[in-house]
Amino acid sequence: MLIGVPKEIKSDEYRIGLTPESVKAITEDGHEVMILSDAGLGIGKTNEEYQSHGAIIIDTREEIFEKADMIVKVKEPQLDECALLNEGQILFTYLHLAPDPEQIKALLDSGSKAIAYESVKAKDGSYPLLTPMSEVAGRMAVQAGASCLEKAKGGSGMLIGGVTGVNSANVVIIGGGVVGLNSIEIAIGMKANVTVLDKSAERLDYLETVFGDDLNAVIANKENNETFISAADLLIGAVLIPGASAPKIVTRELLLKMKKGSVFVDVAIDQGGCSETSHATTHSNPTYTEEGILHYCVANMPGAVPLTSTYALNNATLPYVKALANLGFKEALTRDEGLRSGLNVCNGELTIEAVAQEHNYKFKDPATILAAL
Numbered sequence: 001m002l003i004g005v006p007k008e009i010k011s012d013e014y015r016i017g018l019t020p021e022s023v024k025a026i027t028e029d030g031h032e033v034m035i036l037s038d039a040g041l042g043i044g045k046t047n048e049e050y051q052s053h054g055a056i057i058i059d060t061r062e063e064i065f066e067k068a069d070m071i072v073k074v075k076e077p078q079l080d081e082c083a084l085l086n087e088g089q090i091l092f093t094y095l096h097l098a099p100d101p102e103q104i105k106a107l108l109d110s111g112s113k114a115i116a117y118e119s120v121k122a123k124d125g126s127y128p129l130l131t132p133m134s135e136v137a138g139r140m141a142v143q144a145g146a147s148c149l150e151k152a153k154g155g156s157g158m159l160i161g162g163v164t165g166v167n168s169a170n171v172v173i174i175g176g177g178v179v180g181l182n183s184i185e186i187a188i189g190m191k192a193n194v195t196v197l198d199k200s201a202e203r204l205d206y207l208e209t210v211f212g213d214d215l216n217a218v219i220a221n222k223e224n225n226e227t228f229i230s231a232a233d234l235l236i237g238a239v240l241i242p243g244a245s246a247p248k249i250v251t252r253e254l255l256l257k258m259k260k261g262s263v264f265v266d267v268a269i270d271q272g273g274c275s276e277t278s279h280a281t282t283h284s285n286p287t288y289t290e291e292g293i294l295h296y297c298v299a300n301m302p303g304a305v306p307l308t309s310t311y312a313l314n315n316a317t318l319p320y321v322k323a324l325a326n327l328g329f330k331e332a333l334t335r336d337e338g339l340r341s342g343l344n345v346c347n348g349e350l351t352i353e354a355v356a357q358e359h360n361y362k363f364k365d366p367a368t369i370l371a372a373l
Contacts, residue, residue, distance in 0.1 A: 001325040004068025006061045007039035012283035014042025014306035015313070017072035017093070022314045027054030031325045034058045034068060043307045045314070050187045056137040065089075072321060074313065075300055077125045079106050079308055087111030088347070090329055092321065094118055094133075095344050098245040099272035100265055104359060107345040117317065119243055119352060120342035125196035127242060129320070129342075131178050132312035136302040138182025138238065141265045142171070146190065146235040146294050148263040148287060154294045156261030161191030168192050172228050174205045174220070174249055174274060179267050183236050186330045188214045195228050219238070225249065230257040237266040237274040246352035250275035252291065260292035268295040330373050333366065340366050 003026065005017045011146040016025070016039050023033045035055045037047055047057045058064050065071065065084035073093035077085070079102060085091060088111065094117035097104050117129035123367050141351050142160075149169065151157035162168035173180045173188040176198035187194045188211060204217040218224050229235055229250065235258070239246050246268035255264075268274040269281075277290040280299040282293055287296050300310035320339055323332045331341040344352040349364035356363035 001069045001328075002034065002067060003031060003070050003321070003325060004034045004058075004064035005039060005072050006064050006081070007035065007036045007076055008042075008303075009078055010300060010303075013075055013076040013300055013303040015303055015310045016040050016043055016045075016306075017074055018321070019043070019053070020045055020049050021307070023050060024053040024054045025318060026322060029322060029326055034054060034064050036064055038059055043310045060324055063365045064367075070321075070324060072311075072317075076100065076103055081104070082106035082110055085110035085112040088113065090324060091115065092117070092317070092324065094270075096270045097344055097352065098243065098358060099170050099270075099360055104345075104350065104355065104361070106239075108348050108350065111348055112345065113343070113347065114345040115339070115342045116344045116352075117313075117342070119344060120320065123338065127213040129313070129316050130361055132316050133302045133309060134178035134240075136309050136312065137267050138179035138303060139186050140304065141179070141236045141238070141267050142185050142186040142190065142192075142234075144286070144298075144301070145171070145263050146267045147234065148265070148294050148296055149234060151198070154261075154287060154289060155263050156233065156259065158261075159173075160187070160234065169233035170195070170231055171234045171236065171252065172197065172232035173236045173238055174225075174229075175240065175268075176200070176207050176217075177238065177240055179238035179240070180236075181207065182213060183238060183267075184215060187234075192234070193246060195232075197225060197228060211325060220249075226254060229260075232258060233262050234260065235264045237264070237268045237278075239268050239274045240271065241354070243307050243352050245272040245358060246274045248274060248276050248307050252276045255291045255293055258291075258293050261294070263294045263296065265296045267301065269299050273297060330370055334370055340370070343369070 070090035091114040122128045146160040149155035160169045171192040173196045195216040266278045281297045343366045350356045350361045351366045
C-alpha cells in the first residue's frame with residue numbers, strides 16, 4: 001500500500017501523522033510512505049531523517065493526495081483537503097464530525113473511506129486512539145488555566161496553589177474520564193482545592209480511591225453543578241459523549257453566577273464545547289471573555305506540545321495503520337470490530353449513528369457497507 005502523510009494546515013498545528021520510526025515499521029512490511037517536504041519540522045524531524053527511515057519526500061500535497069491509497073493525518077481535514085480526497089481513498093485521522101456539518105458534507109461528497117481516531121474502540125470499550133491526546137489535553141488544561149488566572153492574561157490574579165496564609169484556587173472539573181483524571185492529577189500536584197463532578201458513582205469511587213482526601217468527588221446534578229461551578233476559580237470542561245456533540249452543561253445563566261475573573265478551559269471544544277458560551281479558539285489567540293469569565297477554548301490543545309503528542313499518538317495508531325496496510329481496508333475492518341466502529345464515512349454514506357441522527361442524515365451500518373464491498 002502507498003501511504004501519504006501531508007503537512008497539517010490547521011492553525012498552530014505542528015504534529016504529523018507518522019514519526020520516522022513509524023515510517024520504518026511500515027516500510028519494513030513492504031509498503032511505501034510519502035511525506036510532504038518539511039512536514040516533520042514541527043516535531044524537529046528533517047526530510048533527511050524521514051528518508052533515512054524509508055520515506056519518499058514529496059514536494060506538493062496535491063501529489064500525495066492524488067497517489068496515496070491511504071492518507072494518515074492528525075487533525076480533521078480542512079475543506080480544501082477534503083476536495084483533494086479521491087473516491088475509495090482511505091483517510092485515517094481525527095474527524096470530530098458532530099459539530100462540523102461542512103466537513104460531513106465534504107467527506108460524503110469525496111467518496112472516501114474516513115476512519116476517525118476518536119471513534120475506534122478497544123475490546124474493553126475504551127477509546128485507545130483518543131486516550132493519549134486526552135491525557136495531554138487534561139494535563140495542559142490545568143497548566144493553561146493556571147497561566148490564564150494571571151492578571152496580565154485577563155484572570156483574577158490568583159496563584160493556583162496559593163501560599164502560606166493565602167487560600168489555593170478552587171479547581172472544578174466537569175467529567176472524570178481520561179481528561180478529568182489527568183487534570184485532577186496536575187491540579188492536586190499544584191496544591192489546588194480540587195472538585196470533580198461526574199454522573200457515575202462508580203467512576204467517582206475509583207477517583208477517590210486514586211486520589212484519596214486530596215479530591216472532592218461529587219455526583220453531577222443540577223444543584224451540585226450550580227454550587228461548585230459558581231465557586232470555581234478555574235473550571236475545566238472534560239465531558240465526552242463519543243461521536244456526539246458535547247452537552248451544554250454550563251449555561252449562560254450559570255456562568256453569570258461565577259466570580260468575575262475566573263477561568264473556564266473547555267477541553268470539550270473539539271466536540272462543540274460544553275458551555276453555551278464556548279467557541280473554538282487557536283493557540284495564537286487562545287482566550288476571550290464572556291460574562292466576565294475568561295474562556296480558553298483551543299480546539300487542538302495537544303498541538304502546542306507536538307513532539308510529545310505525535311509520539312504518544314503514534315504509539316497508539318501504528319498497529320491500526322499497519323493492519324490497514326497489511327490486510328487492506330475490508331479485511332482489517334472485518335476482523336476488528338473496534339476498528340470498524342471508527343468508520344465514520346464510506347463511499348458517500350454516513351456510518352456513525354450519533355452524527356447521522358444529529359444532522360438528519362441516513363445512517364448506514366458499517367458491517368452492511370463492508371459486506372457489499
